[in-house]
Amino acid sequence: MDSELILKGVYFAYDRQWCLEEIDFELKKGEIVGMIGPNGSGKSTLLKIMDGLLKIHKGEILLLNKPMSSYIRGDIARRIAMVPQESTFRFPFSVFEVVLMGRFPHLGLFPFEGKEDLEIARQSMQITDTLDLAGRSIHELSGGEKQRVLIARALTQRAQIILLDEPTSFLDIRHKVEIFEIISSLAETQGLSVVIVSHDISLAAQYCHRIVLLNKGSVFKTGEPAEVITADNISTVYQCPVLVDKNPISKTPRVTILSKRGEAEKEKP
């Protein structure tokens, strides 16, 4: 398979201290990679680096076999779409207008969207179940609705790589599953490559082809979900006792948190 995005020996520091060290990463066409790790392990930073938003201090990034630095922002935006963790709109843009902004990198000098752009935006909204919200102000939406709108905006960008930073954190279970369904369908049918940061390890295990487990700024383990998501690995990295068994339906690893209370219950005769 073709490699869409390659990171080789990437180092990055916000201040004096390395925030990411010796990161090697490869994203293939049509692949869904889940990125997991505790808070502050560098997941979001790594995602920003993949999008070329942060300048790395060592190593190199290749986007479609060309160095990231050889692209201008507009070129990157046509190839990589990002769903941020959160986005604040200071003005009351309507949902449709926000989604339509995804067409920005595709517009030429004429600053207005054409019929085709409107259609693409409408389709993205249909997919993410946000069409009913079209006329509403972005300020009136709930956290989950807003997140779906941002995903619609990223789809409207029609990029071959989509990076999602905890896209499911505010979503209810139905929409959480839907987002993963959409992503995996797009990867299968359109050959979209996806990197998704998620705190829902079990769900990520069901949908991702590969899992990258980050710990304190470096890759702890990477590989297929069943290889990476083991009780040992997860307990060590997250410093929280867990039980990992198999999801009875999908046969993918399933993580159960061992709480103190749970332990106590078990002790009871």
Add this chain to the structure above:
Amino acid sequence: MKGNKNQARLPSPPDIRLRLSRWRTGKAWRTGTSGQGITPLKVIYTGLILTGVLVIITFVSLSLGPAKISLRDVLAWVTGFRPVDQTAWMILFKIRLPRILLAGLVGFTLSLGGVVFQALLRNPLAEPFILGVSSGAAVGAIIGIVFGLGFTFGVPLLSFMGALFTILLVMGISSRHGGLESSTLLLTGVIVNAFFTAVIMFFISTTSDARLHSMLFWLYGDLSQSKYVQLSICLPLILIVSCIIYFFSRHLNLIVGGEKSALQMGVEVELLKWVSFLGISLITGVVVAFSGIIGFVGLIVPHLMRMFLGPDHRQLIPASALGGAVFLIAADTLARTIISPSELPVGVITAFLGAPFFIYLLKARGIQWTQS
């Protein structure tokens, strides 16, 4: 792929497959067309309406003043229906018209600056003076007045130099690694403003003769010294900067959602910030040099337009600019007629009318500007 089997058994999000198949085949379906977004037609429509209002207010303003000249006469002379009364013609075209046109240009520039700065700084209180342009210009102007320079060239020149110096100072302080940080920019502006205000107060306290009156008038905004030559200096600059800014209007839409997010979607954020801050500060400096400090226009008009037309800058920018022109022409007409034959500084009118009107709108319609 392993996905397929799981999906069949999931407590189905039912229509995803259907939706996706439609997406793939690109079949159109028409539902929920509300919130269509901005079309060129809408922008032209809004522009035409506001231009109409601008023309009307210009003619009304031409006919008002200490010398009574009726609107009908003005129209008849302009369209060539009736022979022109020479004295009246002189009053109209040597005194009133340049002043009206300058008021229009100043209003245009200040509101344009307001709308752009509010977007770039993502701050509802932003206005074109927020980076200290006004106080820098004021120090220049007051030095000019102290040295007894004329109001056609001397004072404006010094004032413009003051404005330019301030912009370069503020932008120089806040730039780091070639980037402009918005919050630093804002703070630097506030501090520079405070420093220059102290300088202004010093000059005011140490001046006691007739020059004091000139200073105070300048500080509250005064259009009584308008001449055609000033227009010919302002106009080309303002036109060039407006065109550049309008080219960036859809970039501004994105920057409202955060600089990182705009960068991600393909906006060259730093370029946009440098060009806009510099361009706007430049034309603000030029108009302030000729008009003095006219507050409130740059703050109120963009908010007003946003309340009625929505936040899309492709429509908001031309609407605010034209609206600013209308607003300031109206305010200046009041300033020169309300206590005729004497005059008020126009800044007094803009604040006196603007503040209550704005508060009314705020209460009645809500400012639609939230943190989330």
